[in-house]
Each structure stands twice: as structure tokens, then as C-alpha cells.
Amino acid sequence: MPPPDGPRDAWVTLPDEGPDPTALPEVRPRDDRGRAEGPGEAALEQGELLAGQYQVVRRLGRGGMGDVYLALDRKVDDREVAVKTLRPEQLAPRLGSLEDERQAFADLHHEGIIPVFNYGRHARVGPFLVLPYVDGLNLDEIRALARHDPDRFGGARFHEFVLAYGLRVLSALDHLHARPGPRKVYGDLKPQNVMHDGVTTKVIDVGSIREEGAPGLTTEGFRAPNVPLAPPALAGASAPHDDLFSLGETLRTLSGLGIGPHSLAELGALDRMHDGDPVTAQAAALTTTPAPEGLGLVSLARALRRATRPEPAERYADADEMADQLRGVFRELRSLRTGQETFEPSPLFMQSPYALDGALGVAPVLPRWATPAGGVPPAPLHEPPSAADVAARLPVPRPDPHDAHHDGLSRLADADPAALLQHTGDWRDSPEVRLLRCRLRLRVAVRAEHAEGERPDLAPATEELRGAVDGIGRELSRHDWRIDWHRGLLDLANDDVASARDYFDQVYGAIPGEYAPKLALGHCAERLGHWHEALTFYEAVRLRNPSLGSAAFGAARARLALGGATPDTYAIEALDAVPQHSRHRTVARTATVRIAVEYATTADGLRTALTRLARLFNEHGLTDEQARVRMKAEVWEAAQRLVADGKVGAEALTRLSEAAARRDQDARDAGGRLEFPDEEVKLRRQLSQFYRALARQAARSDSPHADAVAERLLDRAYLVRPLGLWHRRDRSRPPLPRSWRTGRRPAVDR
Template sequence: MSGRRTAHGTGPEPAGEGRALLDLPEVPPPDAPEALVLADPVPPRQGRPCGNRRCRRPVGTPYPGTPVRYEGYCPHCGTRYSLLPQLRRGEPLDGGRYEVRGPLAHGGLGWVYLAVDTRLRNRPIVLKGVLNPHDPEARERMLEERNQMIAIGHESIVRIFDYVPHRPDDGRTPADYIVMEYVGGRSLRGILEAAGREAGPFGSGEPLTLEHVARYGCQILGALAVLHDRGLVYSDMKPDNVIHRGDRVVLIDLGGVQRPDDPDRAPVTTKGYAAPEVEDGGGPTVAHDVHTVGRTLAELAGAAADGGPGAAGTGLGHDSFHRLVDRATHARPERRFSSAAEMSGQLEGVLRELVSLRTGRQYTRPSDVFAPTHALLDAGLGAVPDLGRWRGRRARAYRGTVAAPLLDPGRPTPSRVAAGLPVPLPRRDDPAGVQLRLPAPQDPRAVVRQMESFLDGDEDGYRPSVEVRLRLCRAHLEVHGHLPPGDRERDGRLREAEDRLREAEEILGLPSGRDSVPDWRIAWHRGLVRLARDEVEAAEEHFAEVHGALPGEYAPKLALGYCAEHRGDLDRAERFHHAVWRRNTQQGSAAFGLARVHLARGERERAAGVLERVPPMSRHYDAARIAAVRIRAARLSPGRDGLPDRRGLAAVRRELPRLVLDAGERARLEAEIREWALDWLQRAAAAGGTETGDTAEPAEADGAHPAELGGDLFGGGPGEPPTERGLRTLLARSFRDLAHQPGVTRSRSEHLVDCSNAVLPRTWFVRPAEEPTR
């Protein structure tokens, strides 16, 4: 797995980054191998099936009032059986090459013995035989295990070295043994048992956490994906069959490995881990393996220090982890993950979320199922306002105390969000999958024309494309989202989107409406259509379905964060936006969503701080810097509590020159900021400032000295605070500059000139006294 994604994914990632994320802490050195030999080996209490193919009734099982007979003859057909270990300490095999040390355990099919390879300096190895040497079917299955596994070389699957027949000299039943590597370490069952102890399973007081559990799951699923690629299933996944060795895990006990739904083999499973359909008599499948991994992860999470609801430090990651387990263990096989690779991809996403939320560092990776979107889910907060901002302002409002307008927090409309959310990548098995991954036109109307041409293929005998119809649905929604309310075309576009979605549902044989469906793509597009209809609560239900199906993806969290924000549930909105933002600080839409949540709570500094942390490599960097400047300068609410403070205005004065703006944008932004600053200066002075001539110096200490505001933006000489007269003069100049910008209409220019004249400081002319007549 080093340097590339083997379990899932569409491309390479930085060498070593993926492996480092999945590395586990080293467990304390295991005991010497011989210390693990069982002094009193006890056969399985549930017995084993009789070796007679026609009988197969259990033998070696307890009966009331009688001791268990671990060897003897089947009481039903008389076939001989023995469930006791067949090899003795010191017994040689293969001409003395292997020397037995004793039994270690019994697996699903046979006893496992510790031995040494005398030709390799007594290197420890493992011998595996059958529990009942009189069972020819068990022997056949062991040979099949050897044949299937001998060619697989994977670091997380136990290696098979050799195969030896053994014919004891004392008349005991001949048997065959697989020679396997000795995996020194601790089983996950031992990890579970140690998790409750004070020292912790990893020593030094380090407890088992959800991050460890997710790493176990990713490595297990990587190994299972190798088996699945070879047409095999593992069947009997459980904590007992996984060894933590070094910083990796190794799957042992391969006795249950078989072809899916093999009618000639009884499955090797364990109650409590097996899927319901297998417990009801069905054969093991990939879906069954997924279920067993889910049950294993659930058991490990139950012992984790942060595995309980509301555990500190996990944030949304806890919920995402348990949603993944819920899908993996769903009662209906078609609702589970379709493969170990798909589950591994989602679990790795959950792991990245957990680590990001705990450390504050981003752990991002391109999504396998969603294409990145260039759209910013924002309604103007990160843009310089146009001249329409002053359209409704009367000039006379600037003569006395200026009441600057409130800052629009920039929450986009639901229809704009529907058009701007990330786009699902087309499935490669779709008839048009290859063509849909090619660059598409920018204009959504052109996309509609292009996609309509693909529909002609349906009439030529090709399999109907679901992805083409979903792409058409999104294109119509995009046109709808950019049309103004009341436009005649708007409703028609929405109906077209719904019709194309309905066609996709019919092709898949799914019910239309709000019913839950196993295909997350349909649920996603249902959510988009509901958003376009302004039915936000209904949309939220569909996006929650997608979150349950893809708990490791950021796209459904982004959608759910917006829905919660729209409903006014700020805590829930913050939880989703924060999880996306922590995992990838380039996600501008999450940063703006989180900033809007802080603004709704009046948390100016936190809102600006989030946007200032958008990295320069993000395409939304400039918008975030503009938004941060506006937030620090703005009036957020009526009354004095909504006004900026000196510290924020001082930061604005420092940051504004660094913004990349053209001359017109800079003039408009300066005018907006000066208007807010004048409002602040007047009201702060009226509330208790000291006035010296025309200087109004607010009295409250709010983090910056008034002199720090001096300069070209707010006026005031070197080391001197701004004054109302100076600010009025600068704002008047700003209005005149805006009035003479290219493209400004005559009426708007006249209005801006009137505003300039109104805001100018008043000047009193005093007629000189007349000289007396002589």
C-alpha cells in the first residue's frame, strides 16, 4: 500500500501519506512464542459436524448430565471422530524439518500448532491441520485453502510457506498440515481485553480510540479487497482472526475463505458477526464480508475511550463513524457498501475527519465520487458591492448622524445552492460514463443541448443512461438557479429537471417521491430538486440519506450545513461546516458558511478569523479576504452592539491595501468602509467620547489606540486619530469618485453627487463687522 491507494480511489496520492495516515501504534512486544502454547487445550465447545457427508450431525457436543466426549464414534452413524490435538510436543514433520512445540488455538476448521523450522535456525512457524482428521470434507477444504492462498502475497494476509503430509509412526490417523508464517503480535480480541485496563492496549497509558478503530478497519478492508479481486470471500471476520503486528494488521485463520455462494461448502461463520441472510442459510458473499467488518468495528468502537455518544474531541467524526457502521451492518444486503474498496474509501474519509477535528490540521484527499466545484456558496459577502448599494439611500440621510446599512451576511438562496453544490462523478459502468468525464461546456444551456443528443442513443438499442438524465437534471437546475424570480422560463426548467430525475428512477426501477432508496445518486438529486423548490426541510431529509450512505464525503455535510443554517439551527450548521472546513481549508463554501454562523451569533472576530485562514492556493482566497475586511468594518446589527471596534478598523486599514482590486472596486469598497466608520465614530462619541474642536475620540477601550486608525483610509495625520470632519470629507470625495466612474448613468451620477454634497462637513460663514461711520 505504500505510495498509492490500493483499496480504492482513482489516482495516486503523495508517497507515504496514505500509509502514514493508516499506521497504528506499535503494540508492546509479544511474549516469547512458546509462552503462548496452551497447557490444557480444550476443543470447541460447540463440537464439529460428523465426518460422514450423509450425516453431518454435530459430534463432541455436551449432553445434560454427561461429560463431553471429544473423541469416539458418532452416535448417529458410527463414524469415528476426534477433536483433540493430533500433534505432540517435539514431534517431527517432513523428515525432521519441522518440530512441534504445542497447540496455540483452534480455528474454524483445524488446530493451530506452534512449531520451529530446524533448517532456518528454529524460526517459529505455524502448522494448521483439521479439527477432526476423520472428516474428509474438512481435509478437502484445507487443501483448497492452501491452493487459494499460496499465491496471494499481501502484507495484511498471513503467508503460506509449505504443505506437508504427516504419517505418525504409532498408528495415529494420518493428516496433512499447512505451514504458515508465525504472526507475532496481539489479536484484536486481546486489544479489546486490554482496552479496559488502565495501561491501555498500546502501553504508556495510550487508550484505544475511534481513530485506531478506523485504521484497523481500513487495513482489514484493504486485505479483503485483495481477496475479493480474486473472486474469494473471507467469511469469518471477527476480532479473533486479526493480529496487530508492528504498525499493521494481519488476517489469520483462512479456513473460511471460499468462492461466494459455493453450494458445495458449508460456510465458516461466527454467530454475532455473520449477516442475517447467511444465518438464515445463505452462502457468504461480499456483502456478508462487509457486514462482518461492520460488526467487528462496532465491537472495537464499544471499547474505545471516545466511542460513546458525545465523546469529547470527535465532533461530527463520531457521528460519521457510526453512520458508516450502520450502513455496513444494514439488514438488507443491497443497502450495504457494494465492496470492501467502497467501504474502505468512506472509512478513510471518516478517519481523516476524526484526525482533522482532533488536531486542527487538514487531512484532505480528492473525493472518489464527487467532482470539485468551482462555485462559491455565497451571496455577495466576498464581493465588492456595486453602486446599487447606494441606490435606495436618500442624500439627506448623510446630513446629520449617519446610520449606515447593515452588512448582508451573504446566505445564498436555496436554488443557487442547488446549482452550486459539488457534482457526483458519473459511474464508469454507465453507457455514457466515458463521454461524461470529458470536459463539458460552461453554459448550462449548452450542456442541455449536448446531453439531449446523447438520449438519441437510447433509440438505437443502447442501454439507457442514468447518468445522462442526472446530468440533464442538474443542467436544468443550474439554468433555473440563475434566472430571476418571476421569469417564465424558470418554472419550466424546474419541471424539466424533475422529469429527467423521474426517468432515471424508472430506469433503475426505483419508486419516485420521498421514499428512501438504496442509490445515493437518486437521493442526492432529489435533494437538489427540493432545494430548487425552496423546500429546504424535505431536501435535508434526502441529503441525510446521502450522508448515511457516504459518511466519509464532505459534499453531503456541506448541503446539510446549509439546510440547518437556513432553518436557523446554528449549532447543527456549525457542526457540519466546521467538519468540512477542518478537513480541507480550501473549501471556501464551508468557510463562508461557518462565518455566516458566527455572524448570526454576533461573533465578528470569529467570522473574520475563519475567512482569514482560507489559504492562498484556494480559488476563493481573494473573496475570503474581501469578506473578512467587510466583516471587521461593518455594522452587523442595529444599536451600538452592532458597530465595529477600533481593533477591527485598525486591521481593515492594514489589510485593505493588500487586496487585489481594480480602481473601481477599490473606490466602492473604500466608500462602504468609510460610511461604516463614520457611523461608528459619531455614535461612539455620542455615547461618552471626548470632543476637542471637531475631533471625536471614543472613550471605550476596544483593543486599539485611536491613533492607529490615522492614514489615507480614515483621515487623521501621523499619530492622530480620525475626526468626523475628516471622515465626512473623505466620504464625500468617495461619492464624487463613484459618480464619475465609467458606465454610471446620469441619474445615478446625480444621486451620488447629492450624497457627496450632503455628507460634506458644514462650514459657517461669518459676515465681518461694518466699520462705524465717521
């Protein structure tokens, strides 16, 4: 319990863990400090009756708009009410009569705004408002109590509650800002004007509400820098984006991030990604409760920074946009803290169907076996996909609902880009159509690069982006994250990763609750060798939405690249978390087999690989027979290597065969059975058979190097097969490609 001169005490009951971003603790004051007599001389005396109905009990306090008194409503069961006197000079001059004023307050019916019961005038104190009496804690008192005893608010979970306060207040602000007719603003938002009473929150001090652009009270430290202080006729004149600034600064103060809005830029910089960053460590020591984990601190700082930018055009466009981003950051903070999924479809991006798995999520390609002994080894498992492939396959922004072609754009399938260009060729230009064509022309260029082996020709895509900028307008496009997103894609496709990173960084600053820019920044970090930064981004996305295979693969690659004691364990855990219902589950389970094989150094490690291989065939959807042979060849290779190195003996090999035989009994089909051998001779013979099967695959492929690959595979088959002393006449020789039988260097046998 706080000391008598400490923060006001309260009972705090935490809500159940859940994905609701507006859930808050129940807070009940333990003391009557909120009822105490306010300092200074009261203008109204105890027992005085106002309007023949409201009997004054005591003065509670003095604010910028006037004094507040506790009173009893003698006509309604002596209910407690708060009487707020309004100083005439502070009344907003937006309405011409007291009756208009009363009607204006009566129309402000919202659960997050304290209602006005009545309105009157007293001969000595002038106009007054009658409101419900709320004996809760304001956000300044909540902050003090959380700093004194963080555990009452769940430690780091408190920052999620900060976002919940923000979402509730944004709902109230949207009610003011989106009203028909002249828009209203609150004008004086600050921690003392938001009350937490039980399970509800209320914006109080409604006397500061006024029409947009009308003068009124503001508070230093929470006032946007563009709000004028003079002349008197304009002092405090505010717009909706100024309310968002005040809310952002209120939430920053509540969370304890830095010492002012300028601190948020430093806390949200990508430089904070480095492990042991001193700026982050210093900021974490000052937060109200323990700081959010992982990327959470950066995302929270960025969400509040956009609200508190000095230039109004750089702030959120409206309360709804800010609410979308706060919800996204909430989901990120919760998933990082609990390790639990907190998924909700993105309002700004469509989910990509691509796993961006590089070479990790597929069976080994045939050229893997074409490298001669002592030659260049194959690429490591953590080799990321090419920058151009990533640029063509990152999530796609949802079309602007106000665009003339919104309905048509929303119905387009992820089809062949050339076909889509033809389909939309006669559509009238709009910014969204231009952005679509930019992406389609980028994909066409990337395909041509794969086919011809040259750098992609991005000039047509760049020209489409210029058209989109012209359609939006040069000035407006400076603040449109979609333009930066497409510039980042073009730079990434051109392999200018550092420049692409800068553009995606701008997008992350504009929409910090979205996962797509974090995926893009994770890929940029991979290409630049910033593996810890890559892991930080990928983990934030993966934990929030485990179904997103691209984040799981990115996290796995980063873990493997960083090394350490057991990088394979962490990588496999990330891929195992991709759920069974995900479209990426087969490639994810394929990757776990390949990682298990790569890191197998004992019989136990080999057993793990065999178990995962059997499940891949029978439970996780790998039904392609050619891929199955390649996967078995990789596992049998590892087994043969361990046997040759003396790490798996004859007894261990027998036990592995017996365990595989038990699993084979549950196989769904013959192709799903492993039939793992129990002797080294059988192991080598089967591996030789796999190599010959792969040689046939290579000979029938379209690759210009098919013959060379096939010959290398046959060499491997002959090298690994056990020596025999006689021919087995009852065993037929596997057929070779027709060209080999005729002795000509052929065209490929199809």
C-alpha cells in the same frame, strides 16, 4: 501496566502525526501469554514430529477450525511456526483434492493475509496447515488494552487507528473478492482473527477462507443476518458483502460504538447534531477511548452502519467503495482532532468553483445605501445565499466511469448551461447524460428566476431525472445515492428545504466520508435556522479542506448567527484560514473586512478594519476600482459613526491616519492607498465624495431602480459633507449624469 488478570500488556509506540490513513502504532507484547499452553487435552504430544519436519512444542489454543500448536521447523533453522489442525467436518468442500487445497492457499499471497508455508496430513489429527508464528495482539486484545489505558493509543486518535485496521483488512478482502475465477470469501471475520504484530496486521485463521456461496464456519455476533445456518450444505454460505458486514461489526466492537449494529442508526441520526444531546453523551461514555470530536462520531457511526445494514443491497458494493468512505471519515476525524488540513481530492465529486458566500464576500451592493433613515435595515451579514443559488452551485458528482459518455462528460467545462444543453443535445441517452441535463436545466431555471422574479420552472429538470431513474432501473435506483442527490437539488431549488434535507441525509448515510453532502446539509440547516447543526457540518468540511471557501463562509455565517462574546473573532479566523493559493481567498478576505467593520466599536476595532482593508487592496487581489470605493465607503461610514458617538476621539483619529499613511507607502498602486484622514472634517468630506462616486456607479447601472438609488446616495453625500461658509472656485463640481442636467427622468446614462 495492566493487572495480571487484566488485558495482555504491550509496548505501544504511536506513529508520527500525518495524513496516512493506514498508519498504525507499533505494538510489541510485554509478556509470553501468547505462548502459554492452551486449555484442554492436546491431540499432539510435545516433541512429536509432523511430516518429518515440524516438532511440536505445545498447544497454543483451540478455535472453531481446529487446534493450533507452536512447533519448530527442523529443516529451516528451527524457526518457530504455527501448526493448525483442520477438523475434517470444517474443511470447506469447495475443492476436490488436498493438492487443490494446497494450491488454493499458496495462491493467497497478500501482505495482509498470513501466508501458508506448507500443508500436510497426520494419521491421528488429519490435515494440518503450517503458518508463520505471530506473537502479537489480536484486535480484541487491542481493544481491551486501549480501554484500560487510552493514552497509549492517543486517546481519541484510537478511532483513526480503527479505520486504519479497517483499510488494511479491506485490502486483504479485496484480494480475495476480486480474484479471477470463482471469488473467495473469508467467511469468519472477527476481532480475534485479525492480529497486530509490530507494525503489521494479518488476517489469520485462513482455514475459514472458501469460495463464495460455499458453507463454512461463521461466528454469532459477526455473521450477517442473511447468512444461512441451515441446512448443513448451506450453513455459513457467504458472499463478499457478508465479509463487509463482519468487518463493519468488527470495527464497531473495536471502537466501542453502541451495543450492536442497531445502535449505529441512532448514533448517526441528524438529531445528534444538537449541543448536549443525551444519546451522544451516553454513547461517548461507552466508546473504547474518548469519542471523536464534532461531526466525527456521527460520520464514523454512519460509515459502519452502511457496512452492517441488514439488507445486502444497502451495504457497500465492494471493498473498494467501503475503503473510499473509511478514508474520507479518517481525514475528517484527524482534522477535527488536530485542526490540521487532511485534504485529498474526492473520488465522487468535482470541487465547485463557487464560494457560496451570499452577500458577505463581495463589496456592499449599491442598494445597501438606498434605505432611508428609519426604513428597513439591510440584511444581516450572516444572511445565507438563496436556496436556489445553492442548488445550482453545489459540487457536481463525477461521471460514472462505466457510463458510455464518461470521457465526454469528464471533459465538459463549467460553461453556460444553455450552451451545454445544446452541445450535448444529440448525445445518446444514458443515466449520466440524463443527470447532467437535470442539473443544466435546473441552472437555466434558476437564472430565469433571477431575471423574471418568479419561482423556477423545474418540470424539465424533473423529467430528466425520471429518465435517469428509468435508465438505471427502478430497483437499482433505490440504492443509488446520485438519484437522492439530484432529488435534493430539485427540492432545494424549489425552496422545499425540509424535503431537500431528507434527501441529502440519505446521501450522507450512503457516502459518509464525502464532504459534498455535508455542505448541502449545512446550507439546509442555515435555511431552517439550525445554526449549531450548520456550524457542525461546516467545521468538519472546513478543517479538512481550508481551500473550500463555501465551508469557511458557512462556518463564519453560523458563528455570527449564534452570537456570543466574540462571534466576529471566530468568523474571521475561519475566513483567514482560506489559504492564499485558494481561488476563494479574495472573497474570503473581503468578508473579514466587512465583519471587522460591522463589529468595530473602538479605535482598535477600526484600526483592525483599516489594516485588513489595506491588505485586501494590496495583497489579496481586490483590484476592481468600483468595489474598492464601496469598501472604503463602508469603512469610512463606520469611522464617522464612531467619531460621532464619541468612541474615537481626535487623537485616536490622528494615530489611525498616521498608521494608514505608513501602510500607504507600501501600496502597489495609487488605488491601493487608503489616504485615511486625520480630522473629522476631512473624514466627512471624503465620505461625501465616496457617496457621490457611488451615485455615479448607480446611475450607470442596469438596475430599474438606478435613479432612486443614485438620488439616495446624493442625499447621503449632502447630509454628511461638512458645512462651508464660502465656495471654493478652484474646485470643480463633479459631473452629474446627463439626464439630471437636462431635468428629464432618464434612461440610464451608460
